[in-house]
Amino acid sequence: MAARPKPKQPLPGTAFLPKRNLPPPRGRFTRLDSSRSTYETLLKPDAKENLIVVVDQSPTRFHVFQTLEAAYTGRSGSPLSIAEVEGALSRHALMDGLAKREREKVLTAVATARGSVPAAARELGVRPTDIDRLVGELRLKKELQEIKETFVREALDPSNLTLRLSLLGRQRYLADLKIEKRFTDALTRDVTKLLDDSADAANTVAELVELVAKKHAIVPDLLNRAVDRLGLTRRYMR
Numbered sequence: 001m002a003a004r005p006k007p008k009q010p011l012p013g014t015a016f017l018p019k020r021n022l023p024p025p026r027g028r029f030t031r032l033d034s035s036r037s038t039y040e041t042l043l044k045p046d047a048k049e050n051l052i053v054v055v056d057q058s059p060t061r062f063h064v065f066q067t068l069e070a071a072y073t074g075r076s077g078s079p080l081s082i083a084e085v086e087g088a089l090s091r092h093a094l095m096d097g098l099a100k101r102e103r104e105k106v107l108t109a110v111a112t113a114r115g116s117v118p119a120a121a122r123e124l125g126v127r128p129t130d131i132d133r134l135v136g137e138l139r140l141k142k143e144l145q146e147i148k149e150t151f152v153r154e155a156l157d158p159s160n161l162t163l164r165l166s167l168l169g170r171q172r173y174l175a176d177l178k179i180e181k182r183f184t185d186a187l188t189r190d191v192t193k194l195l196d197d198s199a200d201a202a203n204t205v206a207e208l209v210e211l212v213a214k215k216h217a218i219v220p221d222l223l224n225r226a227v228d229r230l231g232l233t234r235r236y237m238r
Contacts, residue, residue: 036073039080042088055094059105060134061086062126064098103138106131110144115151116176117144152177158190165222168229188230195227195236205236 041047051064058064065085074080089095105124110131113119121128135144154160155167155177164187167174174180194212202208209227213220227233 036071039072039074039084039088042068042072042084043091047088048092048094051088051092051094055089055098058098059124060102060126060130061089061095061098062130064089099138102134103140106134106138106140107143107147111147114173115148116173118176119173148177152179155179155183156186158186161190161216162218162222164190165218165226168226184230187226188232191223191226191230192232192235195232199236202236203238205233208236 042051054064054067058067062082065080065082068085069080072080074084086095089098106120109120109124110117113123117131118128121131124131135141155164155174156179157164164183167183168187171180174183194216195208198211198215199208202211205227206224209224210220212218213223227236
């Protein structure tokens with residue numbers, strides 16, 4: 001399992017957290033340094049004020065966890081877990097407000113990433129599985145699917161030829177949208193039609209590409225790359 005990204009620097013206002021360079025535990029059940037505060041400490045009434053500071057500056061519960069895990073142990077001295085952090089936030093009535101922020105952050109990140117959950121996760125500094133969990137718990141499946149479908153339609157729309165030609169080299173993105181084959185088949189069909197319509201007016205593949213690119217206001221390099229990657233070169237060789 002991939003490690004969750006760590007914050008690059010401490011959040012402002014978190015000076016109450018211990019600043020220690022503690023060695024990571026070497027085994028799943030290894031007890032952590034006893035100088036860390038315990039999970040039970042997070043449940044006490046006087047911990048709420050400090051938690052508010054962290055929550056107010058954290059996009060998601062996973063960022064809260066990232067901030068607290070170096071300073072607190074979980075039950076019985078085991079590593080702090082995300083479930084324990086959620087429990088502490090619920091104890092202090094902080095989960096509802098955080099959930100509203102998470103909803104906005106997740107949907108905005110996925111829209112900015114043009115429907116790609118992995119790209120949205122990288123932008124937020126969490127794992128794709130973290131976003132999947134939030135989508136389930138916050139009941140965002142419908143909204144997320146609507147965002148993805150918007151960009152799926154865009155990627156398959158024949159009128160967006162220049163965009164589609166540029167997407168041809170972005171296999172990871174197409175895989176994120178789960179449209180690799182549909183996209184390739186549709187683009188092959190559309191490019192072939194354009195080339196067929198002008199094939200009799202050119203003597204070489206290079207001339208044909210230049211002619212079609214000029215006729216349809218397409219960047220020649222994009223079209224030439226598409227002809228090569230879609231395996232169409234031999235079809236138009238004289």
